[in-house]
Amino acid sequence: MNREEESSEIPQNGIIGxxxxxxxxxDEPIVDLTDKIHQLPCCIKYNGPCSVSHxxxxxxxxxxxxxxxxxxxxxxxxxxxxxxxxxxxxYSGFVLGKKxxxxxxxxxxxxxxxxxxxxxxxxxxxINYWNHDDVPSQSDSFYRCLHWLPVADxxxxxxxxxxxxxxxxxxxxxxx
Amino acid sequence: xxxxxPSSLPEWASEPCMMGIDEAGRGxxxxxxxxxxxxxxxSYKDTLSSLKFADSKTLKEEKREELFENLKSNVxxxxxxxxxxxxxxxxxxxxxxxxxxxxxxxESASGLVAKVLDMGVxxxxxxxxTVGDPEKYRMKLSERYxxxxxxxxxxxxxxxPVVSGASIVAKVTRDQAVHNWVLDETxxxxxxxxxxxxxxxxxxxxxxxxxxxxxFGFPTLVRFSWGTCTPYFKKLVEVLWESxxxxxxxxxxxxxxxxxxxxxxxxxxxxxxxxxxxxxKGRCKFFETRKLEQLTRF
Numbered sequence: 240m241n242r243e244e245e246s247s248e249i250p251q252n253g254i255i256g257x258x259x260x261x262x263x264x265x266d267e268p269i270v271d272l273t274d275k276i277h278q279l280p281c282c283i284k285y286n287g288p289c290s291v292s293h294x295x296x297x298x299x300x301x302x303x304x305x306x307x308x309x310x311x312x313x314x315x316x317x318x319x320x321x322x323x324x325x326x327x328x329x330y331s332g333f334v335l336g337k338k339x340x341x342x343x344x345x346x347x348x349x350x351x352x353x354x355x356x357x358x359x360x361x362x363x364x365x366i367n368y369w370n371h372d373d374v375p376s377q378s379d380s381f382y383r384c385l386h387w388l389p390v391a392d393x394x395x396x397x398x399x400x401x402x403x404x405x406x407x408x409x410x411x412x413x414x415x
Numbered sequence: 416x417x418x419x420x421p422s423s424l425p426e427w428a429s430e431p432c433m434m435g436i437d438e439a440g441r442g443x444x445x446x447x448x449x450x451x452x453x454x455x456x457x458s459y460k461d462t463l464s465s466l467k468f469a470d471s472k473t474l475k476e477e478k479r480e481e482l483f484e485n486l487k488s489n490v491x492x493x494x495x496x497x498x499x500x501x502x503x504x505x506x507x508x509x510x511x512x513x514x515x516x517x518x519x520x521x522e523s524a525s526g527l528v529a530k531v532l533d534m535g536v537x538x539x540x541x542x543x544x545t546v547g548d549p550e551k552y553r554m555k556l557s558e559r560y561x562x563x564x565x566x567x568x569x570x571x572x573x574x575x576p577v578v579s580g581a582s583i584v585a586k587v588t589r590d591q592a593v594h595n596w597v598l599d600e601t602x603x604x605x606x607x608x609x610x611x612x613x614x615x616x617x618x619x620x621x622x623x624x625x626x627x628x629x630x631f632g633f634p635t636l637v638r639f640s641w642g643t644c645t646p647y648f649k650k651l652v653e654v655l656w657e658s659x660x661x662x663x664x665x666x667x668x669x670x671x672x673x674x675x676x677x678x679x680x681x682x683x684x685x686x687x688x689x690x691x692x693x694x695x696k697g698r699c700k701f702f703e704t705r706k707l708e709q710l711t712r713f
Binding site: 380386 | 601631
């Protein structure tokens with residue numbers, strides 16, 4: 240799921256980059272990677288396909304910690320303990336790739352490798368995240384990242400008239 | 416741990432007993448390490464000496480197996496083993512706070528003593544082949560089990576028949592465990608010609624060459640913490656761990672700097688080479704504690 244490519248910062252019509260969450264070539268069905276996304280506590284300096292399922296064999300431990308069901312696996316000799324996070328309703332995870340540009344080159348502009356235009360290659364509804372040695376916990380920063388979602392929701396949700404009414408009645412402000 | 420001690424304690428176990436402890440598979444780069452023990456009443460000592468248990472390394476494989484079968488069927492002898500899985504060896508030796516092999520060995524031997532005592536065997540003398548400094552090892556064991564007299568010695572397996580017996584228990588168990596090993600990995604073209612597992616064995620070397628994997632390293636049968644693996648890892652895909660520390664170049668004061676992790680996995684956008692995790696630094700506390708960073712470029 241890693242892409243290691245340099246992106247250009249040349250604005251095109253003021254747009255620095257774009258992300259398309261629908262594959263342009265709609266004849267290919269969207270690849271669903273639910274249960275296949277693993278967040279490891281290390282950096283693997285490799286991008287590309289790999290026979291993960293033949294080597295990486297997580298096992299359920301049957302142990303629950305703070306309501307998280309703990310799984311075990313190993314990677315490069317290290318013991319990993321992790322858990323599956325199902326993304327909240329209304330959210331999805333996406334694997335992005337550099338947008339393939341029809342034709343060899345765009346009429347005028349940067350070659351494909353230098354563009355900052357992305358498209359969706361796969362989507363997923365869960366992430367397995369893994370700690371080295373430590374059991375997963377609700378206080379893990381990765382787990383806590385999800386807290387941002389309801390906060391962002393509250394901050395960016397459009398305010399309706401009734402919300403305003405309720406808020407103003409709380410503070411005793413008269414509405415005209 | 417496994418053993419085939421009878422479920423009901425034999426009568427002789429309530430007489431003062433002696434026990435020997437030895438290990439097999441400490442050196443090999445693959446497979447489990449096995450701790451074995453053999454115990455009997457002290458009054459059986461002379462008979463035991465006549466059973467011709469020599470140090471297991473000096474015996475042929477068939478002879479060892481034969482002796483193991485004999486001692487298993489001998490009702491005047493008890494035995495037990497602790498099989499330490501290579502996954503456990505690797506994991507412990509590569510923990511954030513590393514546990515060295517001597518410590519793992521000591522804990523295993525100590526566990527066997529505890530196990531046999533818990534069964535109700537009246538252990539009074541225990542002979543142990545040493546790992547590390549014999550006197551420190553003896554103190555450690557004596558403190559834990561004050562009722563037992565410990566003799567910790569180099570080459571105990573050739574000095575005390577009860578330890579020779581334990582070495583046969585351990586060695587045969589280790590050989591069988593490797594022989595019957597079922598590889599976790601399901602990749603094609605894997606085979607089981609492991610050889611002895613010793614780093615110098617050409618068959619073992621060939622097996623390592625045949626089973627190395629650029630990303631995963633090796634099957635989990637291999638002890639990743641062994642020095643033998645290091646030259647292989649240098650040629651494979653580099654993997655950086657949060658727990659790895661790198662020496663500051665040219666620092667003689669032993670200054671170490673924790674590897675900074677930056678965007679582990681999620682995006683591969685190249686930043687400073689050692690930064691492999693996002694930090695959320697400079698943002699408000701909510702983001703900082705969650706290591707959430709704003710990203711405008713991938």
